[in-house]
Amino acid sequence: MNYRLAxxxxxxxxxxxDERYSVIGSVVQRSDAFGHVTGRTxxxxxxxxxxxxxxxxxxxxxxxxxxxxxxxxxxxxVPGVVRALTHADIPNNLYTPLKLIGIGPDDEPILAEGTVRxxxxxxxxxxAETEAAAYDAAARVAVSYEDLPAVFDxxxxxxxxxxxxxxxxxxxxxxxxxxxxxxxxxxDVDRALATADHVFEWRYQSSPIEQAPAETTGCxxxxxxxxxxxxxxxTQACFFTLxxxxxxxxxxxxxxxxxxxxxxxxFGGKVDVAVEPVACxxxxxxxxxxxxxxxxxxxxxxxxxxxxxxxxxxxxxMNDGRxxxxxxxxxxxxxxxxxxxxxxxxxxxAHMPGPYTIPNVWADCHCVFTNRTPxxxxxxxxxxxxxxxxxxxxxxxxxxxxxxxxxxxxxxAYRDGDVKAHRKVAEGTALVEVIQKAxxxxxxxxxxxxxxxxSASREGA
Amino acid sequence: MVVEAVHVPDSLAEATAQAxxxxxxxxxxxxVMPLVNYGIxxxxxxxxxRRTGLAGIEVGDGTARIGATTTFSxxxxxxxxxxxxxxxxxxxxxxxxxxxxxxxxxxxxxxxDFATCLLxxxxxxxxxxxxxxxxxxxxxxxxxGLRPGELLTAVVVRLPxxxxxxxxxxxxxxxxxxxxxxxxxxxxxxxxxxTTARIALGGLAPRxxxxxSAERALxxxxxxxxxxxxxxxxARADVTPADDPFASAWYRNRVLxxxxxxxxxx
Amino acid sequence: MxxxxxxxxxxxxxxxxxxxxxxxxxxxxxDSLGLTAAKRGCAQGGCGACTVLVDGKAVLSCLLAVETIxxxxxxxxxxxxxxxxxxxxxxxxxxxxxxxxxxCTPGMIMAAEALLDRNPDPxxxxxxxxxxxxxxxxxxxxxxxxxxxxxxxxxxxxxxxxGAPARVSEEVA
Numbered sequence: 018m019n020y021r022l023a024x025x026x027x028x029x030x031x032x033x034x035d036e037r038y039s040v041i042g043s044v045v046q047r048s049d050a051f052g053h054v055t056g057r058t059x060x061x062x063x064x065x066x067x068x069x070x071x072x073x074x075x076x077x078x079x080x081x082x083x084x085x086x087x088x089x090x091x092x093x094x095v096p097g098v099v100r101a102l103t104h105a106d107i108p109n110n111l112y113t114p115l116k117l118i119g120i121g122p123d124d125e126p127i128l129a130e131g132t133v134r135x136x137x138x139x140x141x142x143x144x145a146e147t148e149a150a151a152y153d154a155a156a157r158v159a160v161s162y163e164d165l166p167a168v169f170d171x172x173x174x175x176x177x178x179x180x181x182x183x184x185x186x187x188x189x190x191x192x193x194x195x196x197x198x199x200x201x202x203x204x205d206v207d208r209a210l211a212t213a214d215h216v217f218e219w220r221y222q223s224s225p226i227e228q229a230p231a232e233t234t235g236c237x238x239x240x241x242x243x244x245x246x247x248x249x250x251x252t253q254a255c256f257f258t259l260x261x262x263x264x265x266x267x268x269x270x271x272x273x274x275x276x277x278x279x280x281x282x283x284f285g286g287k288v289d290v291a292v293e294p295v296a297c298x299x300x301x302x303x304x305x306x307x308x309x310x311x312x313x314x315x316x317x318x319x320x321x322x323x324x325x326x327x328x329x330x331x332x333x334x335m336n337d338g339r340x341x342x343x344x345x346x347x348x349x350x351x352x353x354x355x356x357x358x359x360x361x362x363x364x365x366x367a368h369m370p371g372p373y374t375i376p377n378v379w380a381d382c383h384c385v386f387t388n389r390t391p392x393x394x395x396x397x398x399x400x401x402x403x404x405x406x407x408x409x410x411x412x413x414x415x416x417x418x419x420x421x422x423x424x425x426x427x428x429x430a431y432r433d434g435d436v437k438a439h440r441k442v443a444e445g446t447a448l449v450e451v452i453q454k455a456x457x458x459x460x461x462x463x464x465x466x467x468x469x470x471x472s473a474s475r476e477g478a
Numbered sequence: 479m480v481v482e483a484v485h486v487p488d489s490l491a492e493a494t495a496q497a498x499x500x501x502x503x504x505x506x507x508x509x510v511m512p513l514v515n516y517g518i519x520x521x522x523x524x525x526x527x528r529r530t531g532l533a534g535i536e537v538g539d540g541t542a543r544i545g546a547t548t549t550f551s552x553x554x555x556x557x558x559x560x561x562x563x564x565x566x567x568x569x570x571x572x573x574x575x576x577x578x579x580x581x582x583x584x585x586x587x588x589x590x591d592f593a594t595c596l597l598x599x600x601x602x603x604x605x606x607x608x609x610x611x612x613x614x615x616x617x618x619x620x621x622x623g624l625r626p627g628e629l630l631t632a633v634v635v636r637l638p639x640x641x642x643x644x645x646x647x648x649x650x651x652x653x654x655x656x657x658x659x660x661x662x663x664x665x666x667x668x669x670x671x672x673t674t675a676r677i678a679l680g681g682l683a684p685r686x687x688x689x690x691s692a693e694r695a696l697x698x699x700x701x702x703x704x705x706x707x708x709x710x711x712x713a714r715a716d717v718t719p720a721d722d723p724f725a726s727a728w729y730r731n732r733v734l735x736x737x738x739x740x741x742x743x744x
Numbered sequence: 745m746x747x748x749x750x751x752x753x754x755x756x757x758x759x760x761x762x763x764x765x766x767x768x769x770x771x772x773x774x775d776s777l778g779l780t781a782a783k784r785g786c787a788q789g790g791c792g793a794c795t796v797l798v799d800g801k802a803v804l805s806c807l808l809a810v811e812t813i814x815x816x817x818x819x820x821x822x823x824x825x826x827x828x829x830x831x832x833x834x835x836x837x838x839x840x841x842x843x844x845x846x847x848c849t850p851g852m853i854m855a856a857e858a859l860l861d862r863n864p865d866p867x868x869x870x871x872x873x874x875x876x877x878x879x880x881x882x883x884x885x886x887x888x889x890x891x892x893x894x895x896x897x898x899x900x901x902x903x904x905x906x907g908a909p910a911r912v913s914e915e916v917a
Contacts, residue, residue: 053846054834056781056821063780149480152517231785231847281847282881313786481766484811511807514766515787526812571877576801653876
């Protein structure tokens with residue numbers, strides 16, 4: 018095998034001339050690879066405790082409805098069924114995962130209570146001796162619904178008269194410090210737009226994106242002789258899961274032990290505490306090991322994807338390519354519940370207006386509730402789709418001005434010492450050098466004055 | 479419902495009897511087992527055809543008889559069926575082709591790419607039931623399925639000459655992908671003019687369909703781009719495409735003539 | 745009909761277990777025989793993580809009802825390095841960084857083994873086709889394809905050095 022090892026570019030990183038590295042520049046075998054190629058790596062589902070029970074979930078068949086009744090009698094009559102669990106069996110049924118860092122309110126039930134707010138929401142968990150019996154029984158749970166109006170579009174959800182998705186918020190947006198959105202105010206965008214040579218406004222829209230890990234979300238919970246629960250999980254966040262599960266079970270964290278760290282792909286999709294609480298309750302109720310794992314359909318249908326985002330960007334642009342003002346209206350579809358979205362939208366706001374120095378910035382970033390599958394973490398959530406929009410905007414401006422897209426970026430790139438829209442001073446910037454290097458590598462010719470630009474000064478910009 | 483029995487009969491007679499008693503028949507298992515694994519059990523008793531001896535390929539006299547449980551890997555490996563190799567290579571992946579069968583591809587809902595080939599070739603299906611066996615045109619099997627208790631035992635197909643055989647599957651991914659559309663056709667010409675054309679289209683209706691309008695548009699005319707595009711436009715009358723994750727109905731309608739042209743003229 | 749005794753030759757050992765009707769080979773291997781290398785990624789035939797060799801052919805173990813293959817010969821990843829010695833495919837995956845999360849790896853390796861049994865010198869397209877039923881969400885496939893090409897080369901060289909024919913299909917024979 019030939020490896021192309023990246024050397025340190027000393028043209029730019031003059032301070033890094035000392036090369037006494039033991040890892041950088043050498044080939045280091047992954048510590049887990051031997052287990053992977055021999056099939057010995059233990060994933061959570063490779064556990065096979067004796068007398069293990071299986072959980073399957075009866076899920077909401079409505080987008081938004083009041084639950085009139087849940088009849089588990091037919092489910093419990095299936096041979097091999099041990100228990101059916103509803104919200105009444107969960108000690109603290111209402112939660113939100115980011116309460117650990119003080120984000121609230123609790124807005125999501127572990128098992129639906131009174132209302133379902135999205136198609137596929139967990140309603141009733143069936144615990145059975147075999148997977149087949151659990152499937153059979155879960156299909157026989159009978160739920161009667163009274164349909165409620167549903168809303169699926171972020172802007173419709175914020176319009177007056179829209180049905181309220183989540184009563185715990187009282188309106189279809191997450192509240193940031195008393196405001197209906199995360200706001201960014203810097204300079205005077207209205208004035209910049211009024212005095213600009215050009216104003217460009219475009220709209221960007223993404224769909225939800227499923228992480229689709231090779232291994233589906235799941236756990237096996239094994240009651241221990243000392244009364245603790247040992248949770249074998251593929252969570253991406255062992256202690257986050259442990260603490261949230263402890264709160265939901267109303268039990269001291271020390272009563273739980275998580276065995277994890279081996280994750281068959283996560284990409285952000287395995288941080289939502291999706292299966293552990295129900296599996297723990299089932300294990301406590303039966304005193305037996307319990308497995309609760311999503312099938313592929315559940316993974317695609319109800320595990321939380323990257324949020325769909327809609328982004329309007331309106332820019333004030335001068336003939337010489339300077340962007341003097343940027344106004345952004347940003348809507349992220351959180352789905353029916355908060356999960357990690359309030360944090361994602363804060364990240365979005367923090368990322369605006371992109372790696373450019375723009376003297377006037379105005380942004381309203383909305384975390385919107387709709388009757389869609391709750392969205393949550395996925396690889397750079399809050400930032401990736403925004404970057405798609407911001408960089409598409411840069412390309413479109415360049416095209417509209419008949420300008421070179423890299424030169425446009427170099428003119429506007431942030432430099433060390435610039436004050437960003439959040440009033441933080443930029444330091445350690447390297448965008449100028451990265452663009453110059455990229456241009457050189459792909460043979461994109463830049464004029465001499467653009468090649469001489471530097472992140473250390475605004476000279477020539 | 480849970481599975482209460484999986485029968486693996488050793489003979490066709492036994493399999494037919496078990497099917498007649500209501501057993502749900504499976505061949506390769508690639509369509510039935512996904513349901514079973516998710517608790518969506520098609521019937522309490524499954525009847526596997528794996529040991530019924532229905533697999534096998536006989537080629538002779540320009541005709542092939544392909545046993546119903548012949549896998550696609552066996553079709554691909556058969557020297558006598560080399561004309562089908564490009565088509566078979568578009569069906570799922572090698573691991574699936576080691577399991578999935580010609581009969582299953584025809585009787586699954588919707589019927590698959592090989593069924594589209596068989597339709598273009600006017601294949602004949604050999605069907606066995608409690609009352610004996612009968613031959614049924616493949617078009618009828620695609621449209622109406624079999625009668626309760628009947629089993630497909632083989633398909634008999636006149637092998638096309640390579641020069642007269644056209645196959646094109648349009649996909650989002652290069653390999654292992656569902657069809658945006660599948661086109662299978664036999665076209666014969668004499669003196670530069672089309673004498674017979676049989677065109678089957680998959681992925682453009684609930685089941686593979688014959689593009690009779692396109693066939694008529696080609697009859698007696700030269701096989702040139704303008705004529706084929708015209709035939710492709712006529713074929714829109716023969717299809718009822720739907721939206722699915724691979725493509726929209728609008729897109730399928732829009733690109734049908736282009737892909738027919740590429741199928742027949744490269 | 746009640747549960748049934750299933751007898752298989754798994755990784756050269758005769759193994760028996762009792763299976764409920766409709767049990768998949770994947771479930772039999774994992775839950776009854778304790779062979780957990782083959783993974784359940786979808787149980788739908790869509791991901792390839794459960795790929796094993798049955799009578800020498802790469803198949804999806806989640807789609808085989810065990811009753812239908814009673815008596816068959818099965819090889820899983822556990823049987824590839826049974827003597828503790830990595831084979832060429834495994835070592836090429838190891839050296840070529842062809843694993844990340846590792847969940848698809850057992851299926852990928854078995855699909856590669858089946859390919860190399862049939863074709864000791866596959867081209868890139870043939871490698872791509874051989875693993876086209878195996879999903880990897882981490883690597884982007886490039887290191888996996890490189891590793892399989894590399895494994896083929898290692899195997900050819902090893903066989904040439906040992907004076908043995910390049911193609912060995914003991915399980916097919």
